[in-house]
Amino acid sequence: MTRVLAYSDESIAEAARLIAAGQPVAVPTETVYGLAGDATSDASVAAIYAAKGRPSFNPLIVHVRDLAHARTLAVFDADAEKLAAAHWPGPLTLVLPVRGDAGLAKAVTAGLPTVAIRVPAHRAMQSLLAATGKPLAAPSANASGGISPTRAEHVLRSLGGRIPMAIDDGATSGGIESTIVAVGDGQVRLLRPGPVVIDDAVANSKAKIEAPGQLAAHYAPAKRLRIDAQTANVDEWHIGFGSIPGDATLSATGSLSEAASRLFDMLHQADTQHRPRIAIAPVPDTGIGMAINDRLRRAAVGSGGRA
Structure with missing residues (x-):
């Protein structure tokens, strides 16, 4: 316990x-x-x-x-x-x-x-x-x-x-x-x-593992994750961002800092929903958005989804 x-x-x-x-x-x-x-x-x-x-x-x-x-x-x-x-x-x-x-x-x-x-x-x-x-x-x-x-x-x-x-x-x-x-x-x-x-x-120019968080498959939900999804399929729980509302959103205002603070919480929430798959809206690849997309790409690979 x-x-x-x-x-x-x-x-x-x-x-x-x-x-x-x-x-x-x-x-x-x-x-x-x-x-x-x-x-x-x-x-x-x-x-x-x-x-x-x-x-x-x-x-x-x-x-x-x-x-x-x-x-x-x-x-x-x-x-x-x-x-x-x-x-x-x-x-x-x-x-x-x-x-x-x-x-x-x-x-x-x-x-x-x-x-x-x-x-x-x-x-x-x-x-x-x-x-x-x-x-x-x-x-x-x-x-x-x-x-x-x-x-x-x-x-x-x-x-x-x-x-x-x-x-x-x-x-x-x-x-x-x-x-x-x-x-x-x-x-x-x-x-x-x-x-x-x-x-x-x-x-980074070296392929070998030098630090935590460099594995290709990491941060993965139990369900298959599809990233850069403008819309969701009927069997997907959709995590939105900005103008894409989704079933829940990383940030309705398009704030990358808010999206970063909510990212893993949203993935945990998505894992508990009744739909068998997860889709997530595109996030700009600038500033901290680069870190968000790094985690999402590794999560998609780890879940067996499309990176």
């Missing part, structure tokens, strides 16, 4: 106790709910992978309280320092060379010479980092490949009975996972689009 406790000093203390005992706990961040465990403990990281059914070649993002802590885990060059100063705390993950004395569990980096790291802005994750005194590995709190959770009930739908506890602090504000960039050799490469748009980032 998975207990759900409202955010409080007491629930944070209980979550810290469970993490110290090697058990992962679901906790909200400003992006999505994460499944947090001690990033320095092989057993804790293994428990995260087991609960999610996550492939071992897919690395984890490590969350830390501040830039000073991040510097003890990764090597920062001038570009990384500039990005951290501009966007932390916040939804930007930096992939940097891991320090030899970082003390991280090997599975966190999936054997890579780099570590994905960020400083979250959400009060619950920051409180948990303070209570544990540890860097926390925290992928999204859902079964691997499924829809990311933006509410505690989404966590229960996916991981109920597989983890001991979830902290409920309402819906997440961002609704979509962090931007991920790799920094090094005088270059900033975009590995995963997200809420933070880095204008001078170049497109």
Whole structure:
């Protein structure tokens, strides 16, 4: 049974106790709910992978309280320092060379010479980092490949009975996972689009997995998803956007930030409807719309739909 406790000093203390005992706990961040465990403990990281059914070649993002802590885990060059100063705390993950004395569990980096790291802005994750005194590995709190959770009930739908506890602090504000960039050799490469748009980032040129969220099939609903759908077929539940109302909408006003915050919640809602398939209206591929479409393309592939 998975207990759900409202955010409080007491629930944070209980979550810290469970993490110290090697058990992962679901906790909200400003992006999505994460499944947090001690990033320095092989057993804790293994428990995260087991609960999610996550492939071992897919690395984890490590969350830390501040830039000073991040510097003890990764090597920062001038570009990384500039990005951290501009966007932390916040939804930007930096992939940097891991320090030899970082003390991280090997599975966190999936054997890579780099570590994905960020400083979250959400009060619950920051409180948990303070209570544990540890860097926390925290992928999204859902079964691997499924829809990311933006509410505690989404966590229960996916991981109920597989983890001991979830902290409920309402819906997440961002609704979509962090931007991920790799920094090094005088270059900033975009590995995963997200809420933070880095204008001078170049497109990722490497086919191998370097960071979370790069699998071709990911974020998928249980039902088949069709994207860029101006209209819906009779067996499809239609998620609208802007002038296309649908059965429910990402944003009636065409706001991309609202669409991002509602994306995964809408996919969860669509999965519970009586119609066997899902269709979603086109979303402009600009700004954060690039991140929305990145998630939708991977979700469509994962569901067996047409990307």
